[in-house]
């Protein structure tokens with residue numbers, strides 16, 4: 001099934017696997033970012049890593065065997081299905097002891113991971129839902145208007161409207177007053193068509209809680225149309241596109257998708273530029289894995305900025321959950337630290353648990369020159 005609503009996530013989060021464990025598997029299957037070989041290798045590595053972790057856990061034999069079956073089934077699924085898998089992300093939730101299995105196509109590549117726990121791990125799904133904008137596309141010409149919804153990689157026609165606007169008169173057919181009268185008559189009809197359409201757009205936006213409004217219409221109508229927009233519509237209005245009511249759905253979808261990618265790209269670039277500015281001014285920011293972890297450990301971090309899918313091994317203190325790259329024993333409580341396959345993932349988790357915003361930036365990004373990770377600080381560090 002495809003990830004399409006928060007109710008799916010709630011259902012998963014509330015599913016009780018007790019006394020068995022819940023295996024959650026996330027894989028970035030975005031073939032535009034990486035070759036198939038790399039995806040297969042990542043899947044294999046994740047499953048091997050999970051098997052090793054499982055060996056070290058003390059669990060009742062039937063619980064352990066349930067997880068073993070989960071991993072075996074996931075591994076088989078990957079071997080058979082990944083080469084033809086179309087979505088940029090895959091999630092599998094399995095609890096064999098409960099006979100539970102769910103595979104999900106994701107509209108965005110997640111961080112690779114397997115988590116074996118008492119409940120299914122759904123945080124990445126929530127993050128994906130938050131990332132995607134729900135777009136309303138409003139297309140209008142002289143006689144027709146159409147409204148589409150674009151959300152989570154899908155397009156759907158919501159509504160349409162036809163108005164009986166007379167055709168433009170040919171030049172030279174009528175003279176003087178008569179021609180002007182006809183022109184006014186047509187304009188009145190056209191204005192009525194625009195008014196009706198603008199009102200309907202308002203109703204549709206209110207009813208469906210869209211994040212963005214995109215408009216496609218000829219330049220000659222645009223200012224008149226926009227002047228009819230309620231202030232609520234103007235707030236949601238993100239830009240204009242080339243599509244018209246008679247454009248094919250697949251083309252509308254592609255244009256809006258590119259629009260979203262471009263807008264996200266611009267926002268990410270601004271975010272990184274602002275961050276680097278703060279760093280170079282010696283302000284409230286640090287970059288690089290070692291410093292970022294230190295500031296997270298000391299509760300000085302205010303938000304976290306990372307390159308999407310940047311990962312690095314490290315160590316975690318099992319007692320106070322401090323994060324390290326290499327420390328064998330915790331600098332705070334002196335407990336022996338445990339290896340973590342991906343310390344960046346642990347940092348993201350820690351930030352989210354503390355309610356700190358985590359911004360992921362798609363590569364290529366200038367953040368790479370600063371170690372692919374950084375944090376904004378709450379206050380100026382003592383030097």
Ligand SMILES: [Zn+2]
Pocket residue numbers: 317318319320321322330331332333334335
């Ligand atoms: Zn510690």
